[in-house]
Amino acid sequence: MKQTAFNAIHxxxxxxxxxxxxxxxxxxxxxxMEEHAAVRTGVGVFDVxxxxxxxxxxxxxxxxxxxxxxxxxxxxxxGKVQYSAMPNDRGGIVDDLLVYHCxxxxxxxxxxxxxxxxxxxxxxxLPADAELRDISDSLSLLAVQGPKSRETLQTLTxxxxxxxxxxxxxxxxIAGHEAVISRTGYTGELGFELYIDSSEHTGKEVWxxxxxxxxxxxxxxxxxxxxxxxxxxxxxxxxGNDIDDTTTTLQAGLGWITKPAxxxxxxxxxxxxxxxxxxxxxxxxxxxxxxxxxxxxxxxxEGDKEVGVVTSGTFSPTLQxxxxxxxxPPAMSPVGSVVSVLIRGKAVPATVAALPFxxxxxxx
Amino acid sequence: MQFPDNLKYTKDHEWVKIDGATGTIGITExxxxxxxxxxxxxxxxxxxxxxxxxxxxxxxxxxxxSDLYAPLSGEVIEVNPALAANPExxxxxPYGAGWMVKVRMTQASEAGALLDSAAYRALIGK
Numbered sequence: 359m360k361q362t363a364f365n366a367i368h369x370x371x372x373x374x375x376x377x378x379x380x381x382x383x384x385x386x387x388x389x390x391m392e393e394h395a396a397v398r399t400g401v402g403v404f405d406v407x408x409x410x411x412x413x414x415x416x417x418x419x420x421x422x423x424x425x426x427x428x429x430x431x432x433x434x435x436x437g438k439v440q441y442s443a444m445p446n447d448r449g450g451i452v453d454d455l456l457v458y459h460c461x462x463x464x465x466x467x468x469x470x471x472x473x474x475x476x477x478x479x480x481x482x483x484l485p486a487d488a489e490l491r492d493i494s495d496s497l498s499l500l501a502v503q504g505p506k507s508r509e510t511l512q513t514l515t516x517x518x519x520x521x522x523x524x525x526x527x528x529x530x531x532i533a534g535h536e537a538v539i540s541r542t543g544y545t546g547e548l549g550f551e552l553y554i555d556s557s558e559h560t561g562k563e564v565w566x567x568x569x570x571x572x573x574x575x576x577x578x579x580x581x582x583x584x585x586x587x588x589x590x591x592x593x594x595x596x597x598g599n600d601i602d603d604t605t606t607t608l609q610a611g612l613g614w615i616t617k618p619a620x621x622x623x624x625x626x627x628x629x630x631x632x633x634x635x636x637x638x639x640x641x642x643x644x645x646x647x648x649x650x651x652x653x654x655x656x657x658x659x660e661g662d663k664e665v666g667v668v669t670s671g672t673f674s675p676t677l678q679x680x681x682x683x684x685x686x687p688p689a690m691s692p693v694g695s696v697v698s699v700l701i702r703g704k705a706v707p708a709t710v711a712a713l714p715f716x717x718x719x720x721x722x
Numbered sequence: 723m724q725f726p727d728n729l730k731y732t733k734d735h736e737w738v739k740i741d742g743a744t745g746t747i748g749i750t751e752x753x754x755x756x757x758x759x760x761x762x763x764x765x766x767x768x769x770x771x772x773x774x775x776x777x778x779x780x781x782x783x784x785x786x787x788s789d790l791y792a793p794l795s796g797e798v799i800e801v802n803p804a805l806a807a808n809p810e811x812x813x814x815x816p817y818g819a820g821w822m823v824k825v826r827m828t829q830a831s832e833a834g835a836l837l838d839s840a841a842y843r844a845l846i847g848k
Binding site: 374385386390391397399648650651653673 | 758759762764780782784785787809810812844
């Protein structure tokens with residue numbers, strides 16, 4: 359199991375550690391509810407150094423990325439970030455990712471569990487005029503998220519953080535260490551992700567400085583448990599749960615990042631076919647009247663027949679109710695439709711709800 | 723972590739406090755810690771008959787759901803009314819305000835099959 363540069367810090371804080379994507383990561387420090395609330399109302403810090411980073415360079419970099427991702431990379435300019443997905447040759451999703459335009463090169467940020475798979479896939483598609491490098495081991499990544507994140511970080515950098523719009527980044531220093539300061543996150547709140555060098559020394563100095571700066575806002579370390587409740591309230595995808603090698607971007611409701619007008623890309627024909635003929639299933643948000651949680655893999659049924667499946671579910675700390683996402687037939691996908699989820703043998707009604715479940719401060 | 727000596731324990735991490743013919747049942751501090759934030763406790767209605775080692779309810783935490791197993795056979799005579807609105811009480815006070823049900827025991831001899839504090843500690847390695 360791999361460890362991040364913050365492993366000793368997590369242990370000293372008494373975090374409960376689990377395996378995730380091949381890394382030993384904190385799932386919670388003091389409790390999911392408290393950590394969730396810190397991010398929604400104040401500021402929280404996540405070690406997300408397990409995420410993978412690849413660098414793409416060369417004259418063919420743009421046309422290569424246009425072919426291997428579904429979004430239109432030509433819309434990016436230096437300092438911009440784009441959410442995208444890599445399709446496989448059947449239109450399924452190899453991974454969802456962020457694409458950073460860094461002037462003379464691109465950086466791709468991928469899911470930890472998929473680093474090896476993504477790299478092998480990207481390598482197999484690589485043209486002679488582009489280079490691909492896995493730089494994951496050279497970077498640590500801290501996500502500082504919450505309505506008080508900007509105030510907290512502004513005391514540690516000369517970069518005017520109000521000048522960084524959502525899905526943009528700047529290079530600068532944080533607490534004296536070089537950083538890519540990215541206005542991105544997985545929580546729906548105002549927040550930044552800090553890419554710094556992966557030494558334990560840098561990690562500790564940045565961590566300590568961020569926590570000292572955030573003390574007056576009640577800053578908290580936040581584990582993967584609250585990361586999941588926060589992202590699910592926003593309807594954000596978790597690879598391996600909501601999307602995978604068999605789901606297409608249109609089925610997952612990711613039509614907004616799927617841009618066939620940009621030109622050719624892998625499995626574009628599948629996108630065009632689903633646009634023309636409709637999708638066989640659609641990912642929807644679900645709210646449940648009871649407090650039972652509809653968990654990943656629970657069937658969605660119509661009478662005795664299984665018609666869909668829950669992909670993610672949790673108890674929403676903000677709404678104080680059970681929420682989920684899952685695939686249903688298109689006829690059941692309009693908001694307000696009522697479906698049945700089989701929770702441990704008991705059919706429980708669930709109502710299709712608009713996503714996100716909760717409105718955050720991300721774009722403020 | 724506390725495992726009071728006046729309670730008996732199961733290998734499934736429930737505790738029971740025996741007062742005459744009444745057994746008060748909850749889950750251990752270790753169990754609540756492993757589950758994490760409890761969001762819902764589904765309990766039987768008073769009058770329900772439960773059997774030793776059989777499920778009598780479920781407990782939903784954010785990360786996991788778990789069955790609850792009755793330490794003793796008997797009839798449910800009281801259900802903790804506070805847990806419906808405040809399930810997190812199970813995390814905060816597992817041996818006190820976080821109790822779940824009271825059972826009128828029907829098989830006094832069953833208590834012999836339960837673990838004492840030391841045996842339970844040994845089981846979980848604490």
